Amino acid sequence: MFIVKIAQQQNAAALQVQGQVKDSAQIDLLKRKGVTAVVIDPAKQQVVALDIADSNGFTHASAVPAPPAVTLSARQSGKKTSMTQELAKAEKLYAEAKNLQKRAFRDISNGKTIDVADFRNCADGIIDSVFRNQDALLCMSRIRDKDAYLLEHSVNVSILMSIFAKFLNMEESVIEQLATGALLHDIGKIQVPDAVLNKPGRLTEDEFVQMRKHVEYSRDILQQTEGISDISLDVAANHHERLDGKGYPAGLTGEQISLYSRMIAIVDSYDAITAQRVYKSGQTSVKALKILLADSPHHFDPVLVKQFISAIGMYPPGTLVKLDSEKLALVLEHNPASLTCPIVKVFYHGSKRHYLTPVTLDLTNARCNDAINTAVDALEYKIDLKKFFNQFIMKV
Numbered sequence: 001m002f003i004v005k006i007a008q009q010q011n012a013a014a015l016q017v018q019g020q021v022k023d024s025a026q027i028d029l030l031k032r033k034g035v036t037a038v039v040i041d042p043a044k045q046q047v048v049a050l051d052i053a054d055s056n057g058f059t060h061a062s063a064v065p066a067p068p069a070v071t072l073s074a075r076q077s078g079k080k081t082s083m084t085q086e087l088a089k090a091e092k093l094y095a096e097a098k099n100l101q102k103r104a105f106r107d108i109s110n111g112k113t114i115d116v117a118d119f120r121n122c123a124d125g126i127i128d129s130v131f132r133n134q135d136a137l138l139c140m141s142r143i144r145d146k147d148a149y150l151l152e153h154s155v156n157v158s159i160l161m162s163i164f165a166k167f168l169n170m171e172e173s174v175i176e177q178l179a180t181g182a183l184l185h186d187i188g189k190i191q192v193p194d195a196v197l198n199k200p201g202r203l204t205e206d207e208f209v210q211m212r213k214h215v216e217y218s219r220d221i222l223q224q225t226e227g228i229s230d231i232s233l234d235v236a237a238n239h240h241e242r243l244d245g246k247g248y249p250a251g252l253t254g255e256q257i258s259l260y261s262r263m264i265a266i267v268d269s270y271d272a273i274t275a276q277r278v279y280k281s282g283q284t285s286v287k288a289l290k291i292l293l294a295d296s297p298h299h300f301d302p303v304l305v306k307q308f309i310s311a312i313g314m315y316p317p318g319t320l321v322k323l324d325s326e327k328l329a330l331v332l333e334h335n336p337a338s339l340t341c342p343i344v345k346v347f348y349h350g351s352k353r354h355y356l357t358p359v360t361l362d363l364t365n366a367r368c369n370d371a372i373n374t375a376v377d378a379l380e381y382k383i384d385l386k387k388f389f390n391q392f393i394m395k396v
C-alpha cells in the first residue's frame, strides 16, 4: 500500500511517513510507533487501514475494507494497564454491576421493565476493562461471596463471555451483545419461588421443573424489553440447551444451537461449578474445566471448551494453588505463553499451616524453583480468600 500520511497517532511525537509499505513487518513497526490509522492512496495501491475507527473523520479506510489482521479498534490500540492499575477499576465495575443486577431484580418483581441501555453501559465498562487487562476482572470473578450467587453469577458470566469472545477475535459489536445478554441471562430467576431459588440443598424433581422455568421467564422478560438485540436474546433464551438435545427449554440439538449459545453454555456451567454456595464448596477451576471436557461432545462443543481453557488459562487469576514447596499461592496473572506458569502471590504454608509474608513469584522465571502442584480449595485450609485478597492484593 502507498501511505499518504498518518491519520492518527497515539504518541505526542508525530511521525512523518509517505511511501510504499511492502510487508507486515513495516506495518508492525508503524503500530509500535503508536500509529493507529493511515491515509492511503488507492490509485497507487490498495487501501489498508491500521484503524478504521478514526475519530478525526478520515473515511478513506472504510471506502475499501481493510484486512482484519491490521485493523485495530480503539479498544485494541488503547493503553494496556498493569494488573495493579486495573484492579481498583475492576473492583468498582464489579460492585456497580452487582448493584445493577439488584436493581433489575427489584424492578422486575415490582412489575417494571428494565432499561437495556443500563446493561449495555455496564457491559461496555466490563469489555473496556477486559481489553485493558483481563486478569483484574477475571480475578474479581473468582474471589466470590458465598451469599451473593444470584447477583454475582451473571456478572461473572458477562466477564467470562467478554474474555472468551475477545480471545476468538469476535467483532466488538458482537462482544457487546454477548456481554449484555450474559448480564441478563438469568433475570427470569426472580420469578422462581424463593423457597426453590434459595433452597440450601438438592432440588426435588418438582422443584427442578420450577427452577428450569427461569429460562422461559428470562426470554419473556427480554422479549418485552425495548432495544434488546437478537444475540443478547439468543444467549439468554438458550444458555441451558445442550448439543445432544438433553438441555432445556426447547431441547435443541447440534447446529440448532448457535455458536453464541454454545459459548454461554460453557461459561455458565463453568461459573456454576466453581461457585461456592452456602450449601456446597465450589470446585476448583481445573476440576470444572475437566468436567466440561468430560461433558463434551454430548453437552458442550469440544473445540470451544478447549478455546475457553486457552482464553482463561488452566489456573485463572483468583485460583488458589499449592506449589511443589507446599506453599499456597493466589494466581494473579495469566501467562498466555504458558497455561501452567502464571504469576502468583505466595502467602501461606500448606503443611505448616501458617501465613507467610506475601511474595510475588513469576513461575516462568528460570530462577524460580517452584511450580504449581495442584489447585486447592481455600476451605480445606480454613483460609478466607476474600479477606486475604482485600488485605493484601487490593490495598497494594
Ligand SMILES: [Fe+2]
Binding pocket: 185, 186, 214, 239, 240
Ligand atoms: Fe440459567
